[in-house]
Amino acid sequence: MTMNGRPRNVNQPAGICRTDVVVRHDIGLHARPSLAFTRLAKSFPCSIEIEVNGSGIWLNAKSIVRIMGARIRNGAKLAIRAEGARAEEAIAALGALLESGSGEEGQHGLAP
Amino acid sequence: MASPREYSGRPASEGIAIGPAHIATVPEPLEFAAGGSVATEKARLADAITRAVADLTALRAHATAESADIVDVQVEMLEDPELIGAVVEAIEAGSPAAAAWTAVLDRLMAEAESDDDEAFPSRAADFADIRARLLAALSGESLSDFPKGSVFLGRDIAPSVFLAHDWSAGGALALSAGSPSSHVAMLARSLGVPMAVGLGEIDACEGEAVLVDGTRGTAIVNPPPAMRQSATNGRTAALDDPPAGPLKTADGEPVRLWLNVNSADDLNRVSPEAIAGIGLVRTEFLIGEARLLDEDFHFTLYRQLIAWAQGRPVTVRLLDLGGDKPAAGLSASGSAALGLRGARLLLARPDVARPQIRALLRAAGDGDLRVLVPVVTVPAELDRLRQMFMEEAAALGNIARLPQIGMMVEVPAAALTLDLFGNADFFSFGTNDLGQYLAAAAREETAVADLLGEMAEPILRLLAIACGAAARLGRPVSICGDMAGDPDCAQRLLVAGLRDFSVAPTRARSLRHIIPRLRADGTT
Numbered sequence: 001m002t003m004n005g006r007p008r009n010v011n012q013p014a015g016i017c018r019t020d021v022v023v024r025h026d027i028g029l030h031a032r033p034s035l036a037f038t039r040l041a042k043s044f045p046c047s048i049e050i051e052v053n054g055s056g057i058w059l060n061a062k063s064i065v066r067i068m069g070a071r072i073r074n075g076a077k078l079a080i081r082a083e084g085a086r087a088e089e090a091i092a093a094l095g096a097l098l099e100s101g102s103g104e105e106g107q108h109g110l111a112p
Numbered sequence: 113m114a115s116p117r118e119y120s121g122r123p124a125s126e127g128i129a130i131g132p133a134h135i136a137t138v139p140e141p142l143e144f145a146a147g148g149s150v151a152t153e154k155a156r157l158a159d160a161i162t163r164a165v166a167d168l169t170a171l172r173a174h175a176t177a178e179s180a181d182i183v184d185v186q187v188e189m190l191e192d193p194e195l196i197g198a199v200v201e202a203i204e205a206g207s208p209a210a211a212a213w214t215a216v217l218d219r220l221m222a223e224a225e226s227d228d229d230e231a232f233p234s235r236a237a238d239f240a241d242i243r244a245r246l247l248a249a250l251s252g253e254s255l256s257d258f259p260k261g262s263v264f265l266g267r268d269i270a271p272s273v274f275l276a277h278d279w280s281a282g283g284a285l286a287l288s289a290g291s292p293s294s295h296v297a298m299l300a301r302s303l304g305v306p307m308a309v310g311l312g313e314i315d316a317c318e319g320e321a322v323l324v325d326g327t328r329g330t331a332i333v334n335p336p337p338a339m340r341q342s343a344t345n346g347r348t349a350a351l352d353d354p355p356a357g358p359l360k361t362a363d364g365e366p367v368r369l370w371l372n373v374n375s376a377d378d379l380n381r382v383s384p385e386a387i388a389g390i391g392l393v394r395t396e397f398l399i400g401e402a403r404l405l406d407e408d409f410h411f412t413l414y415r416q417l418i419a420w421a422q423g424r425p426v427t428v429r430l431l432d433l434g435g436d437k438p439a440a441g442l443s444a445s446g447s448a449a450l451g452l453r454g455a456r457l458l459l460a461r462p463d464v465a466r467p468q469i470r471a472l473l474r475a476a477g478d479g480d481l482r483v484l485v486p487v488v489t490v491p492a493e494l495d496r497l498r499q500m501f502m503e504e505a506a507a508l509g510n511i512a513r514l515p516q517i518g519m520m521v522e523v524p525a526a527a528l529t530l531d532l533f534g535n536a537d538f539f540s541f542g543t544n545d546l547g548q549y550l551a552a553a554a555r556e557e558t559a560v561a562d563l564l565g566e567m568a569e570p571i572l573r574l575l576a577i578a579c580g581a582a583a584r585l586g587r588p589v590s591i592c593g594d595m596a597g598d599p600d601c602a603q604r605l606l607v608a609g610l611r612d613f614s615v616a617p618t619r620a621r622s623l624r625h626i627i628p629r630l631r632a633d634g635t636t
Contacts, residue, residue, distance in 0.1 A: 062193050063194035
């Protein structure tokens with residue numbers, strides 16, 4: 001699996017998809033991006049985990065307690081790995097969400 | 113009579129209020145009855161989570177966007193697979209559901225409290241909140257409210273308790289712990305509820321008078337009479353309702369606050385006596401897509417607004433479609449921020465403009481109805497729209513006079529050449545669009561959002577120019593964009609010549625609070 005042209009990590013066991021992204025907004029800072037992230041993760045049947053800044057600690061991407069607790073800042077390097085049905089699709093969608101910053105909706109909707 | 117006792121902490125939400133103390137009960141150390149079988153306890157947990165989620169969802173029904181976010185996060189926490197997994201594990205090890213839930217949440221709260229980073233909203237209060245909510249659901253009780261108008265004294269307050277409480281009668285929060293970056297502090301600021309945190313243990317009896325100064329971050333139990341008087345004045349000035357009398361700057365310039373109406377609910381949050389009038393009705397938000405072309409629906413809405421305002425002006429903006437507010441069937445190609453939107457779209461699509469124009473003409477006889485034209489770039493656009501009003505008035509037959517027709521100043525070209533717009537009856541600055549056009553940075557583009565945040569200086573310089581031109585034309589000016597409600601910009605807006613600020617209900621309080629401290633002549 002390659003994402004954004006990066007080669008697959010050779011140490012990953014077979015069947016696990018992985019991508020690395022640079023985060024484009026403060027996930028842990030605001031409620032809405034964290035919600036958008038965990039809700040999107042939960043929409044996939046596979047197991048999904050994230051690792052922040054190469055910490056070696058993998059967190060359940062479907063857990064808002066974990067995601068908010070990780071305090072992921074704008075510019076953080078995030079690895080996402082998924083295993084199971086629709087794993088490739090899941091990491092593509094989650095990677096795109098983090099890189100686009102599109103979880104922060106509704107900021108400018110109600111204004112002249 | 114007991115002597116005053118002052119406690120010093122940190123400010124969390126500005127304003128001063130006084131009220132009888134409500135002492136939050138300290139939760140008793142929980143004793144859990146022996147649970148049922150593992151299967152029974154798991155079923156009780158699942159059932160309580162369903163009930164707690166339903167309670168929260170009910171709370172969400174009348175929540176503002178900000179409050180809704182907080183409720184959504186709590187629902188997501190209650191359904192968190194990791195959290196539930198840990199609780200189920202404890203149940204399987206032999207704990208009753210309530211004990212297992214408490215143990216896991218206590219651990220999370222301890223983690224959240226030890227990991228205190230001011231840049232992040234504190235989660236500890238959210239954990240405490242869902243802990244209490246689920247325990248209540250397990251025991252079949254509901255979370256308790258407290259008397260209206262009282263000052264809440266406690267270690268911290270659960271966001272859902274804050275949300276469920278009726279703050280219309282005033283009141284304040286004095287917390288021995290707490291944080292200015294907590295969710296509750298955000299909510300308190302948006303509702304204008306004074307709040308001080310980090311006060312330490314407060315010695316007070318239930319019902320004893322407590323004064324909270326959320327601006328200084330202090331609380332005084334049993335304050336001296338003179339202080340009570342000034343606090344009462346302070347509170348009146350900080351609230352919309354009842355009216356606080358004429359608003360003036362420190363150097364005596366009268367300032368008028370107007371209301372921006374985005375939803376019917378906004379009218380319930382302010383009394384008409386507290387404002388000069390409705391400065392902006394965003395009709396595209398009040399009228400659903402299906403009704404945009406329904407003349408009678410428009411007419412009924414305007415009649416309602418006029419009746420509510422009781423003789424005060426009601427400024428209705430023509431449908432501002434296109435840009436970031438697309439409407440089905442109208443937002444085909446070319447209606448992005450730089451395309452067919454506002455006045456341009458209305459002129460290109462008279463079938464969209466005319467039903468609203470007819471409704472406005474019919475309702476105008478009932479009160480002081482004024483019309484605001486969005487996204488005007490050159491004077492000819494305004495002429496052509498006025499022409500449409502005249503044509504429709506002639507067709508209707510019995511229209512005595514046209515309503516005043518003013519324009520939104522939100523395109524830089526118009527702002528720079530406002531002296532050419534003698535055909536406008538009044539001007540209203542739309543600073544949000546002005547910002548995006550000055551920055552060449554679209555409002556819905558997150559990647560350039562930082563640039564928009566830095567547009568205050570360019571906008572203020574342009575407003576100073578435009579206000580000068582409007583004054584020479586002898587036309588009234590007001591401001592209705594987000595900048596109008598920004599206390600940090602108020603001083604310079606006053607210096608530029610603005611005296612009429614049209615803001616959302618929640619912003620009126622902080623403006624009332626700050627304007628009497630500012631000078632309009634630019635001196636300090």
